[in-house]
Amino acid sequence: MENNNFDNFFVEKLYGSNWNQMLKISKVLFESKSEFQDILIFENPIFGKVLALDNVLQTTENDEFIYHEMLTHVPILSHGKVKKVLIIGGADGGVLREVLLHKEVEKATMIEIDGIALNACKKYMPKLSNGAFSDPRSDVIVADGIDYVKNTNEKFDVIIVDSTDPIGPGIVLFTEEFYSYSKKALNPGGIIVTQNGVPFAQGKELIDTYNTRKKLFKDNRFYIAPVFGYIGGFMALGWATDSSEHFNVSIETLKKANLDLSKMKYYTPGVHKASFALPMYIQNKLK
Ligand code: AG3
Numbered sequence: 001m002e003n004n005n006f007d008n009f010f011v012e013k014l015y016g017s018n019w020n021q022m023l024k025i026s027k028v029l030f031e032s033k034s035e036f037q038d039i040l041i042f043e044n045p046i047f048g049k050v051l052a053l054d055n056v057l058q059t060t061e062n063d064e065f066i067y068h069e070m071l072t073h074v075p076i077l078s079h080g081k082v083k084k085v086l087i088i089g090g091a092d093g094g095v096l097r098e099v100l101l102h103k104e105v106e107k108a109t110m111i112e113i114d115g116i117a118l119n120a121c122k123k124y125m126p127k128l129s130n131g132a133f134s135d136p137r138s139d140v141i142v143a144d145g146i147d148y149v150k151n152t153n154e155k156f157d158v159i160i161v162d163s164t165d166p167i168g169p170g171i172v173l174f175t176e177e178f179y180s181y182s183k184k185a186l187n188p189g190g191i192i193v194t195q196n197g198v199p200f201a202q203g204k205e206l207i208d209t210y211n212t213r214k215k216l217f218k219d220n221r222f223y224i225a226p227v228f229g230y231i232g233g234f235m236a237l238g239w240a241t242d243s244s245e246h247f248n249v250s251i252e253t254l255k256k257a258n259l260d261l262s263k264m265k266y267y268t269p270g271v272h273k274a275s276f277a278l279p280m281y282i283q284n285k286l287k
Pocket of ligand 1: 014056057058059090091092093094095162163164165195197198202229230231
């Protein structure tokens, strides 16, 4: 039988020993332990280059477009007048790359806690950032995201939280404290979006986020995208804003937006609108 030797496999440990996924490692490109987490970059025949932090798959060359396009274009195009974007996390540069596709964006500030992960992604997964780190509109700072939103006097139109799951260094990015500092750092009508895990397996994360943000923002919801490497079906992306208009952006407005749709591999104006329609198993968790 082929592949009955599991020595050269990455075993994801997101759900303890209850549910693991395994990816064949064709080649290890980078392995290190930073002050914050274990970092592994390897190659897999199906996913291409894969980034794992603390044994959890974070992004892969071949399916990253789904997550990065949806986390970026949905808030920016719903808002319609975005000049300043703050990215929290996102070491691989995929969100930064998508943000910079918007010509109206004057400045994209990215706050990543782990300089070692950032440099490893730049060097070993350059396709992800695709030059975004050297764009004159990018301001990339190695710092703690919660400290940054707490202390900054700058205001942003959109904040994109491209974090790990609420384990390890990512925990603080799921707290009421973090969301309230983020709210302070938003311009009126600004939108914050977050990654909220796979509802089928991480329902608590979804419910906790919803309940926490209800205290702070008028419009709280989730939208979904299936990201193949995040095993368990749809991934939930969280949306919070005080403006009720953004969610109602029309498909006609989205179609007229100044984003080159020929560069998209997942996002379309139709997918954008449809992504807010939640399957019943997800709606039931939010009741
Ligand atoms: N951002 C999200 C990783 C989530 C993994 N969790 C999961 N499978 N539930 C990673 C960084 C991508 N730029």
